[in-house]
Amino acid sequence: MTDPHTETTADTHQVFNQPAALENYNVYTADDALQYWVKRFGGAWAGDRLSAFGYQVGHELLRAGFAANKHLPEFHSHDRFGRRIDQVDYHPAYHQLMQAAIEAGHTGLPWNESRSGAHVVRGAMAYLHNHADPGSGCPLTMTFASVPAIRMQPDVASKWLPGILSGQYDGSNSPWFEKRGLTIGMAMTEKQGGSDVRANTTRAVPLELAGPGKLYSLVGHKWFCSAPMCDGFLVLAKTEDKLSCFLVPRWREDGSKNPMQIQRLKNKLGNQSNASSEIEFRGAHGWLLGEEGRGVATIIQMVALTRYDCMLGSSALMAQAAKEAIWHTAGREVFGKPLHQQPLMLNVLADLALEAEAALAISLRISHALDDQNKPGEAALIRSATSIGKYWICKRAIQHTFEAMECIGGVGYVAENVASRLYREAPVNSIWEGSGNVQCLDLLRVLNKEPDTLKALFAELEQARGRQSLFDQALDCLLNDFADKQNMETRARQLMEQLALCWQGATLLVYGEAAIASAFVESRLGQRGWHQYGTLPASVDAAAIVKRMMPKVGD
Structure with missing residues (x-):
């Protein structure tokens, strides 16, 4: 007989009275309340579309959300030869989340389809995607929300909106005019002002002619710039003493890097799969959207x-x-x-x-x-x-x-x-x-x-x-x-x-x-x-x- 006092490999206990994980399910069809409110406000026509996305969210995207929050964005200021690159690298799971959401219609559905209930359906998509990963929802939100502001400047919109509304995702570090799909970020907040954008000190001067749709040169800083690998950013800067709104690309039209330099990534409590940064504009080019002095209204x-x-x-x-x-x-x-x-x-x-x-x-x-x-x-x-x-x-x-x-x-x-x-x-x-x-x-x-x-x-x-x-x-x-x-x-x-x-x-x-x-x-x-x-x-x-x-x- 084995002496129980000398046995070293015995099991201590069995795992019981523990639930299975809530995973591998269809997040849309499993949610009675969401289905009710989508139908109540005119989105019933997209039931199959939402179900298909809900299946992704409850399976591969749920797993991608865990991976994107474990393997956080990494900032590289220079390449190995000393050239300034201002590059943020994301785990492949982050790109998977972005691609699935954009292809489903998260960023463009209401702007591409005038059908009644389109905003309701897109709202349900945003709601579902959040179950997989709220962090990647930040650039998705800003891309969706940028459209009305960019539309105010038709000549700029004609260049940018086809990529924003393409329904395609391109996460490569390439000039915006070479990409099939574009994403948009935003940079408003400065150290000294916070919500009081009137205290902003970033300045913009015209490169040649002044006025809507013209290129300006921006010098200044932003305390928060979310998703710094987006292709363009809506930015507030002062023209003389008036706040104006600009679309600032990461790459200039000649293919050179726009001098929008990342100082560091924020170490945040949450929202970790999404990179938030501090940046400086060192003569960065940007198009004026609307009239000078109408930046807040834009x-x-x-x-x-x-x-x-x-x-x-x-x-x-x-x-x-x-x-x-x-x-x-x-x-x-x-x-x-x-x-x-x-x-x-x-x-x-x-x-x-x-x-x-x-x-x-x-x-x-x-x-x-x-x-x-x-x-x-x-x-x-x-x-x-x-x-x-x-x-x-x-x-x-x-x-x-x-x-x-x-x-x-x-x-x-x-x-x-x-x-x-x-x-x-x-x-x-x-x-x-x-x-x-x-x-x-x-x-x-x-x-x-x-x-x-x-x-x-x-x-x-x-x-x-x-x-x-x-x-x-x-x-x-x-x-x-x-x-x-x-x-x-x-x-x-x-x-x-x-x-x-x-x-x-x-x-x-x-x-x-x-x-x-x-x-x-x-x-x-x-x-x-x-x-x-x-x-x-x-x-x-x-x-x-x-x-x-x-x-x-x-x-």
Whole structure:
């Protein structure tokens, strides 16, 4: 007989009561809420297209996302012979993510197809891609959002838009005019100014003639330039003392390198697969877009769409976090039954699912408005509601992803689990493209400058009146608070929170499932208020909400 005290190769334990990973599934067909809102806002015609992309996201692109976040971008300032090259090298997985998204239509679908619902379908693509990798979503967003700004200058647009809208990806380090597909970045922020672009010091002078579409020489710095291997960048610089907008290429038209020099890559908390850089312009050439001094008016068209994509991105973070938490707890048993059926855990999971669906609902409501923006009310809604959604969803995502990670437990905290990446990723959308205070001040400015936008916003909310008494009471309180013009800037965050909750409630009541809408209004607009997830009232059918969010893998 073997002496058990001398045995050194015995197994210590078997692995059991651990769920399988949420992978190798179709992210679109597994998501009941996403399918509902895509169909509700006119995107049903693209079901097969979204399903095909959702399959990629849940299989090879999910794996690529892990690889791109493990093997981070590397910066090389010079080649081995001492020549300045300013090159950032990415892992092949990053290029795989970019190629799949661009070919699916992430960057060009609404600009290439005038079909109703095109923005909704593209919004769903951005939402799906975020499940694979939020970092590569940054250059995809900027490329998509650059189109209206570049279109303002037809002679420049004729050179650049064919490549931007080609539906092809070319990640080679080659001059833009030799490539089949082009991507666009952005460089606005400087050290001394942050969100206050009026403090920018970068200057531009005409090479020969001044005016729209002409080449200028730029000298200055940018504290943040995202995705520095893009083919061109929208840049703010001063012509005399007026801010103007330029399209600055990485390569000049004669094939020489444009002197846009990368100083270093940022070492960031999250968004790691995407390179963010500090740069200096040392006489870099760039085309003036629009009139001199109209730089903010030009680039704001891009900024408005990138803020909208922040809503989509943070909505996707919350949805993925809720699905991971529900999937994990469904595969764990405690005290004799699955963890996700234990009453307190069920309450938390349902609350997370409710928050995620409300975020998705208003994000795709903006997509729907973009499809109908020729209607005055829809255009006005976009101008006001984007700030509201950007402020609220992006802030909620931070606490939300943490709560989901806590549901998963210790395994969710380690880097091998996607939950920790979601949590690290969450703050960037709140900070990027204007922090919370900037969104509040922008909204007050728009509402004061364009009174019709306030009317359009309240008209949107009024559609839900009479459907739920708690909503009606919350809306009346909101109207009273807006009628008080005293200290509005001091109260801006209070007003923004009220607006966000009322807008989410109204969207769910008018367009959503009745049970989801009722649960949201009862839990978010009730007089008791709420502060932490897992505080849904007993009247809410938490099990039904969790079932709706549970990924339908294998169905």
